[in-house]
Amino acid sequence: MRTSRQRKWVGIIVTAVMLALLVAPTAVTAQEEPTLTNATSDDLLKVDILFVGAHPDDDSTATATMARYVFDRGAKAAVVTATKGEGGGNATGRELGPALGIVREAEERMAMRMLGIDLVYYLNELDWAFTTSATATELFWGYEEPLGNIVRLYRVLKPDVVVTMNPSPSGHGHHQYIAKLATEAFFLAGDPNAFPEQLEEEFIDPWQPKKLYYALAYGAAGLAPSVEIPTNEYSPSQFATYAELEAIALRRYRSQGFDAGYSVPPPARRLSPETFTLAASVLPIPEVESDLLAGLTSGVDLAPANVELEVLPAAFYVSQGGEVAVDVVFRNFGDTDLMDLSLSLGAPDGWTVSDASAPVDAPVGETVSATFTVGGAGGRRRDRLPDNRRALRRGGRRRRCAVRQQARAAPGHPAGLD
Numbered sequence: 334m335r336t337s338r339q340r341k342w343v344g345i346i347v348t349a350v351m352l353a354l355l356v357a358p359t360a361v362t363a364q365e366e367p368t369l370t371n372a373t374s375d376d377l378l379k380v381d382i383l384f385v386g387a388h389p390d391d392d393s394t395a396t397a398t399m400a401r402y403v404f405d406r407g408a409k410a411a412v413v414t415a416t417k418g419e420g421g422g423n424a425t426g427r428e429l430g431p432a433l434g435i436v437r438e439a440e441e442r443m444a445m446r447m448l449g450i451d452l453v454y455y456l457n458e459l460d461w462a463f464t465t466s467a468t469a470t471e472l473f474w475g476y477e478e479p480l481g482n483i484v485r486l487y488r489v490l491k492p493d494v495v496v497t498m499n500p501s502p503s504g505h506g507h508h509q510y511i512a513k514l515a516t517e518a519f520f521l522a523g524d525p526n527a528f529p530e531q532l533e534e535e536f537i538d539p540w541q542p543k544k545l546y547y548a549l550a551y552g553a554a555g556l557a558p559s560v561e562i563p564t565n566e567y568s569p570s571q572f573a574t575y576a577e578l579e580a581i582a583l584r585r586y587r588s589q590g591f592d593a594g595y596s597v598p599p600p601a602r603r604l605s606p607e608t609f610t611l612a613a614s615v616l617p618i619p620e621v622e623s624d625l626l627a628g629l630t631s632g633v634d635l636a637p638a639n640v641e642l643e644v645l646p647a648a649f650y651v652s653q654g655g656e657v658a659v660d661v662v663f664r665n666f667g668d669t670d671l672m673d674l675s676l677s678l679g680a681p682d683g684w685t686v687s688d689a690s691a692p693v694d695a696p697v698g699e700t701v702s703a704t705f706t707v708g709g710a711g712g713r714r715r716d717r718l719p720d721n722r723r724a725l726r727r728g729g730r731r732r733r734c735a736v737r738q739q740a741r742a743a744p745g746h747p748a749g750l751d
């Protein structure tokens with residue numbers, strides 16, 4: 334590599350034109366070897382949004398929303414589908430059963446690719462028939478195995494937001510049951526005691542998704558939407574509305590007749606917002622929601638510059654009505670002494686938190702801390718998911734007992750599933 338001293342010397346004695354000629358080949362040789370980076374599986378797989386459905390075309394309940402987040406918010410999305418839809422109809426050929434499953438898997442992969450989604454996984458459960466019963470679906474699919482498979486995918490893909498279907502007892506039983514499994518997996522994936530063999534034998538870590546939404550496009554069944562995502566807005570990167578992007582993708586589901594149903598431009602009935610309801614969250618819940626990704630960085634955004642705030646619960650779970658100690662550690666990395674600080678901890682309604690700390694000083698470079706006692710809520714969210722709770726009680730009796738009796742210890746988390 335030529336040194337900069339060489340270049341300066343050349344610059345003194347030759348004209349600007351000559352210098353340009355000399356610098357050009359220098360720039361090429363200066364690149365030398367490519368630099369190695371420490372790539373991890375997170376670089377390949379870490380997703381922001383994970384959709385969990387039962388059949389290959391179930392992602393149509395959130396297609397326009399995923400297009401918005403992937404194309405224009407820089408989000409990475411993935412899709413998990415329980416079956417390959419081999420029990421459905423076929424509008425394009427004579428394939429039935431497993432052969433139809435091959436067709437429908439191809440359609441889903443093509444549709445998702447139109448949205449920039451390359452990560453599509455299948456649980457390989459059987460699309461055995463149309464049923465309105467989640468319990469009957471459990472008889473065919475089982476409980477532990479599909480639940481463990483979803484937990485594994487949460488732990489490997491590390492989604493911040495999980496979107497699944499409506500588990501309420503209406504509509505297709507496969508939809509209800511996959512939503513129930515996706516919900517239970519939400520509460521188990523972060524627990525090292527759940528499916529511990531995945532940690533011990535597959536060397537993966539627990540992962541807690543931050544928010545869980547139910548897509549209501551196939552029927553709300555008593556659940557009120559908590560957030561609506563418009564579809565009739567233009568994508569600034571794709572120069573089309575999200576409804577058009579949705580239609581272009583979903584027309585790939587030709588075996589299901591979607592090429593006839595999703596015309597471009599979309600008819601007025603396809604321009605209504607996609608609706609979701611927040612089913613669970615480990616983040617503070619705003620009064621009004623307008624964004625599935627809201628709150629994921631709020632803690633960072635609100636922190637002053639050059640300070641670090643750590644909140645450390647003594648336990649991951651706390652039983653309803655129980656208490657847990659929470660340490661709050663504050664470090665001042667700035668260049669200004671921060672004096673007379675008071676540390677306090679906020680929690681959602683229904684939780685109790687001990688009083689703010691006495692005034693403390695945090696000069697430059699110092700760390701201060703306080704310990705709070707946090708009391709778990711006693712079923713505050715009973716009014717939020719009445720239908721879901723009924724659905725959850727119908728099947729899957731083993732692990733859920735443990736889940737129901739647990740509430741989150743982490744501040745900012747509402748009471749658990751029950």
Ligand SMILES: [Zn+2]
Pocket residue numbers: 387388390391505508
């Ligand atoms: Zn379906």
